[in-house]
Amino acid sequence: MNCDRCKKKFTDIGKKMKIQKKIRGRVWKFGDDVDTDQIIPAQYLVTGDPKELGEHAFENVRPGFARKVKEGDVIVAGKNFGCGSSREHAPRALIGAGISCVIAKSFARIFYRNSINIGLPVVECDVEAEDGDEVEVDFEKGIVEVNGKRYSFPSLPSFLLNLINSGGLVSYVKSKLSKLEKRC
Amino acid sequence: MPTISEKILAEKSGKKRVEPGEIIEARVDYVMLNDVTGLPAFEVFKEFQTEPLTDRVVLIPDHYVPNKDIASAEQAKAMREFARKYKIKNYFEVGRGGVCHQLMIEEGFVAPGRLIVGADSHTCSYGALGSFATGIGSTEAAAVMATGKLWFKVPETQKFIVDGKLNRYVMGKDIILHIIGDIGVSGSLYKAMEFYGSVISKLSLSDRITISNMAIEAGGKAGIIPPDKKVFDYLNGRVRGDYREVYSDPDAVYSEKFEYNAEEIVPTVAMPSLPENTAPASELGGIEIDQAYLGSCTNGRIEDLRIAAEILKGKKIHEDVRMIVVPASKRIFEQAVEEGLIKIFMDADAYVSGPTCGACLGGYMGVLAKGEVCISSTNRNFIGRMGHKDSRVYLANPAVVAASAITGRITDPNEL
Numbered sequence: 167m168n169c170d171r172c173k174k175k176f177t178d179i180g181k182k183m184k185i186q187k188k189i190r191g192r193v194w195k196f197g198d199d200v201d202t203d204q205i206i207p208a209q210y211l212v213t214g215d216p217k218e219l220g221e222h223a224f225e226n227v228r229p230g231f232a233r234k235v236k237e238g239d240v241i242v243a244g245k246n247f248g249c250g251s252s253r254e255h256a257p258r259a260l261i262g263a264g265i266s267c268v269i270a271k272s273f274a275r276i277f278y279r280n281s282i283n284i285g286l287p288v289v290e291c292d293v294e295a296e297d298g299d300e301v302e303v304d305f306e307k308g309i310v311e312v313n314g315k316r317y318s319f320p321s322l323p324s325f326l327l328n329l330i331n332s333g334g335l336v337s338y339v340k341s342k343l344s345k346l347e348k349r350c
Numbered sequence: 351m352p353t354i355s356e357k358i359l360a361e362k363s364g365k366k367r368v369e370p371g372e373i374i375e376a377r378v379d380y381v382m383l384n385d386v387t388g389l390p391a392f393e394v395f396k397e398f399q400t401e402p403l404t405d406r407v408v409l410i411p412d413h414y415v416p417n418k419d420i421a422s423a424e425q426a427k428a429m430r431e432f433a434r435k436y437k438i439k440n441y442f443e444v445g446r447g448g449v450c451h452q453l454m455i456e457e458g459f460v461a462p463g464r465l466i467v468g469a470d471s472h473t474c475s476y477g478a479l480g481s482f483a484t485g486i487g488s489t490e491a492a493a494v495m496a497t498g499k500l501w502f503k504v505p506e507t508q509k510f511i512v513d514g515k516l517n518r519y520v521m522g523k524d525i526i527l528h529i530i531g532d533i534g535v536s537g538s539l540y541k542a543m544e545f546y547g548s549v550i551s552k553l554s555l556s557d558r559i560t561i562s563n564m565a566i567e568a569g570g571k572a573g574i575i576p577p578d579k580k581v582f583d584y585l586n587g588r589v590r591g592d593y594r595e596v597y598s599d600p601d602a603v604y605s606e607k608f609e610y611n612a613e614e615i616v617p618t619v620a621m622p623s624l625p626e627n628t629a630p631a632s633e634l635g636g637i638e639i640d641q642a643y644l645g646s647c648t649n650g651r652i653e654d655l656r657i658a659a660e661i662l663k664g665k666k667i668h669e670d671v672r673m674i675v676v677p678a679s680k681r682i683f684e685q686a687v688e689e690g691l692i693k694i695f696m697d698a699d700a701y702v703s704g705p706t707c708g709a710c711l712g713g714y715m716g717v718l719a720k721g722e723v724c725i726s727s728t729n730r731n732f733i734g735r736m737g738h739k740d741s742r743v744y745l746a747n748p749a750v751v752a753a754s755a756i757t758g759r760i761t762d763p764n765e766l
Contacts, residue, residue, distance in 0.1 A: 199536070199624060201732045203732045203733070207712070208713055209712065209713065211413075212414070212421030212424075213421065214488070245536050246569060250471065250566075251470075251471050252471040252473075252485040252487055253386070254469075254487035254489060272536065272539055274536075275571055276485050276486065283487060283489045283490055325373040334489075335490065336397055336398075338493075339497055340397065340398060343398060343400055343497070
């Protein structure tokens, strides 16, 4: 199915998955326990389209976010980012808004899984930064650099790296199905 | 040495033993989707160009049904059409079903030792019957429909022990709010919670479901209670297929242990805007309310309606308050009619509706306006959760909700 507005396949969002070696972006700073109702309020859960969802990202807690955010921007947050609902609409909204990576001290587990599965890079790292700072994430070296300070983060377990580099969960499942692995 | 979680995940991944931190692929017994998380999953599923494992898929429209608007009608239609296209029998149409987690349990999908995933965060509710059950995303749900398997990181397990004697009007809700107030909303992040102690053993299954249901509000991956006779009796004549109960070994390794004395737990309220922000209901008597909500997967069962009806019997709801009562399933609604509970609510001037999740997530059927305050038996009090960003939600047990509806301010029912 194609989205009427962005003409992208819904499932294409996982395809830019192969993590780029490095990204640079402008920081949007958030605190602890940012819940998925803040990321995308429930009244918009009547579509799965990232662009449409992205237009309402953080609408209640950061009015104007969707208007001001630029492609490639990065979220830097505290602990437990993405807590609450299992709605995949939350990472989809961030992708739709143009966010290239979320760096947080820790993540709520369903948000973390969803992000990995659909191709939103997530980095578990306690980083000091403010709105508008320039941040660089080096995924190969596992380093975040901002305001002249460097922070290291552990690399993902190899299973998850393979999952990401094979193009996300959709591609992973497709390849399993094509191998005619016996379903049980 | 394994915990309940480790044993279930080992068995389902065909291994003798799994260790916390290990990533496994495991066979899933059931995957559940609702109308909101279903649509994105069906779109992803098309990519796989395969048939779903129909016997293991359960489709339950509940969030925005009966349809709240055209977009939600389309969403519900997508689920109905998916069910028809693939002849999925486990589809529960409006009027036949109810709130997904209650229905999963009532319909016998949930049983000890099972591994169940659901595209809804409160899937952890099923831990109350000894399942390892956890919330997942839509893309993952599509993958499970196609392959019957999913990857899991084996969690560490925390042990929670509640002993002593429960105070009057203290319910499962107060126990879990007390625990979350203690450990915080990320206190169980990436971890499984297991609940033990004399208080947990004596609790009704309904109260246990409330505890497991809110494990996610502490960040927990699962909230498991060892199954006992109450569970086996409940499943008798109800459960689909066979099951085998699983218990932790006596020397199981827990990452942490927490012990609580029930005497210290009082009717508890979580103040805005996080479930960890707890206080005794008796200390919040100055907070006036506009709405009292009784329902949801957390507290919409017959036991919840009974205690609220006991408090409301022969009383009227405060003139400045509207009370909304939403039984969590058709069966509960029917039982509440038979027991005369619905008459008590209506005589008290409460509004009663058929099952839906609507109000709990600010969808419809009880959305709050700017500045309004709701005392609610639901599970989340985040900013804007039930409506306007400047509305406020206080979470409480059904008895506190009923007592507050009468007085018009947050009230510990022991004060009535």
